[in-house]
Each structure stands twice: as structure tokens, then as C-alpha cells.
Amino acid sequence: MAKNTIExxxxxxxxxxxxxxxxALGPTGVNIGQVVAEINRKTxxxxxxxxxxxxxxxxxxxxxxxxxxxPPTAQLIKKEAQIEKxxxxxxxxxxADLKIEQVIKIAKMKEDSLLGVTLKERVKEVMRTCxxxxxxxxxxxxxxxxxxxxxxxxxxxxxxxxTELSAEELRQLEEEKKKLAEEIAKKREEFTAKAKEVISxxxxxxxxxxxxxxxxxxxxxxxxxxxxxxxxxxxxxxxxGAAGAAGAAGAAAKK
Numbered sequence: 214m215a216k217n218t219i220e221x222x223x224x225x226x227x228x229x230x231x232x233x234x235x236x237a238l239g240p241t242g243v244n245i246g247q248v249v250a251e252i253n254r255k256t257x258x259x260x261x262x263x264x265x266x267x268x269x270x271x272x273x274x275x276x277x278x279x280x281x282x283x284p285p286t287a288q289l290i291k292k293e294a295q296i297e298k299x300x301x302x303x304x305x306x307x308x309a310d311l312k313i314e315q316v317i318k319i320a321k322m323k324e325d326s327l328l329g330v331t332l333k334e335r336v337k338e339v340m341r342t343c344x345x346x347x348x349x350x351x352x353x354x355x356x357x358x359x360x361x362x363x364x365x366x367x368x369x370x371x372x373x374x375x376t377e378l379s380a381e382e383l384r385q386l387e388e389e390k391k392k393l394a395e396e397i398a399k400k401r402e403e404f405t406a407k408a409k410e411v412i413s414x415x416x417x418x419x420x421x422x423x424x425x426x427x428x429x430x431x432x433x434x435x436x437x438x439x440x441x442x443x444x445x446x447x448x449x450x451x452x453x454g455a456a457g458a459a460g461a462a463g464a465a466a467k468k
Contacts, residue, residue: 217241219268225259228252228266241270243277255281262288283326286342289319295390300347302433306397310349310389313358313367316340318376333371337362352389401436408432408440420444 219237221228228234228249238245248268256264265282283289287299294309313336320327320335329335337359344355351358361367378386408427415423420441427437 215272217270217272219270221266221268222263223252223256223266225256225262225264226253227260228256234268238268238270241272241275243270243275248277248279251277251279252281255279259284262292283322286319286323286327286339287346289322290339290343290346290348293319294348295387299345301435303345303347305431305433306347306400307349307354307393308347308390308397309393310352310386311343312378312382312386313351313370314375314378316343316350317371317374321374321376332374333362333368336367336371349393401433404432404436405440408436412441 219234219241221234221237223234230238230245230249234249234252235245238248252266252268256266259281262284264284267280267282269278269280271277290311291297291299293311293315296309298308300306300308316336316339317332319339320329320332323339324332324335327335327338329338340350340355340359340362343350344359348355349358351361353361362371407430411426411430411432412423415426420443424437424441427441428434
């Protein structure tokens with residue numbers, strides 16, 4: 214009994230007979246239309262995400278088996294949170310909030326690939342990923358929610374396995390996401406204004422010294438690099454010319 218395994222990465226629910234799937238299946242003699250339909254049926258819940266799929270074909274009987282992998286935990290979190298990107302500054306800038314039911318849903322979807330033996334342990338793994346993405350859980354920093362899990366706060370929810378939210382709960386999450394975005398925008402305006410003030414006050418000093426001061430004030434790194442990018446050759450030499458640094462500082466102060 215000869216078997217041929219074909220591995221592809223497809224968007225959930227959108228497999229087609231086009232490359233790479235169709236040409237790979239052609240030589241096996243299997244019904245490509247049936248394979249595509251089965252893949253789309255099994256990956257429908259992963260719409261908008263890239264999903265690893267294995268097609269195992271028995272080349273003698275022309276039968277096939279579909280095995281669907283799961284997207285990375287971070288991708289599932291982004292789908293549940295309905296965001297495109299994680300936070301650039303996850304410690305200070307939170308971009309979304311998840312309910313415990315959504316975390317449980319992801320933990321169940323990743324059951325075969327997470328390290329935790331119990332659902333409770335897997336829930337905490339998902340929360341740790343949320344923490345690194347700047348995503349709150351139940352309105353709290355994810356690390357605090359992990360402590361709540363350890364304390365048994367969510368034992369009832371985890372035991373019930375409930376994974377779906379009501380329309381009202383989804384509406385509340387969307388409203389909170391908007392508020393978080395507004396808070397981020399306001400904070401970034403404040404950080405930018407403070408950074409420009411420091412750059413102006415330190416005009417004439419080397420760029421690296423000014424950047425060091427900005428970091429001491431906990432100005433986000435992307436704002437620092439936007440207002441005061443490294444001078445040509447600075448990364449290699451460590452010290453730019455004083456004139457060039459002063460010029461960069463002056464230009465940044467005028468932005």
C-alpha cells in the first residue's frame with residue numbers, strides 16, 4: 214500500500230486546485246475536487262489565517278486523508294481580538310482585551326501542540342502569549358490574569374469549556390478596543406512632545422547621548438528612532454561626528 218503525503222499552507226476555507234495544491238495532487242490520481250472540498254470544510258473556522266494541511270493519498274486505492282494543523286497561537290489570538298498586529302510596546306501599550314472564554318477556545322484549538330497537560334495549564338500558556346502581544350485578559354494585564362487562574366477564579370469557566378461570547382460581550386470588547394487605541398494615541402502624543410522637548414534642550418550634544426536620555430525617560434524606542442535616527446556610520450563606530458549629531462538633534466526638534 215503506497216502512500217504519498219503532500220504538505221501545503223493554505224488560507225482557511227480557500228483551498229483551490231491552483232498551485233501549489235493542484236499540481237502536487239495531479240500525479241496521485243486522486244479526485245482533486247473532493248480533496249479541495251474536504252480541505253475547505255475542515256479549515257472553514259480558520260478563515261483569514263494560513264493553515265498547514267497534510268493530504269495523505271493512498272496511490273493504490275486513490276483514497277485520501279486530510280490532516281489540518283493549527284495556526285500559531287499568536288495568529289489565533291489576533292483573530293479573536295480582531296486585530297492585525299500585536300502591540301509594538303506590549304508592556305505599556307495594550308491593543309485589545311480578551312474574555313476568558315476566548316482564551317479557553319484558543320487553548321482547546323491548540324490542545325495537541327501546547328505543552329500543558331490540562332486545559333488550565335494550556336489556558337495559562339495562551340495568556341503568556343497574550344502578555345507578549347500587549348493584549349489584556351478580562352480587563353487586566355495577562356500576567357495578572359494568570360495569577361487569577363492559579364487562584365481558581367476561572368475554574369468554573371474552564372470546567373464548563375464555554376468558548377462563545379454573546380453579541381453584547383463582543384460589543385463591549387469592541388468598545389474597549391477603541392478606548393485602548395485612543396489611550397495609545399494620547400500617550401504617544403505625550404511621549405513625542407516630551408521627546409522633542411528633550412531633543413531641543415540637548416541640541417548640540419551627540420545623538421547617542423540624547424537617545425540615552427530619552428530611554429531613561431522611558432520614551433518608546435520606535436518614537437526615539439523616528440525623531441532621532443542613527444547617524445550614518447554610527448552603528449559601526451558608536452560615535453558620530455559632533456556636527457552631524459547636532460544637526461540631527463536640531464532637525465528632530467523642529468519636527
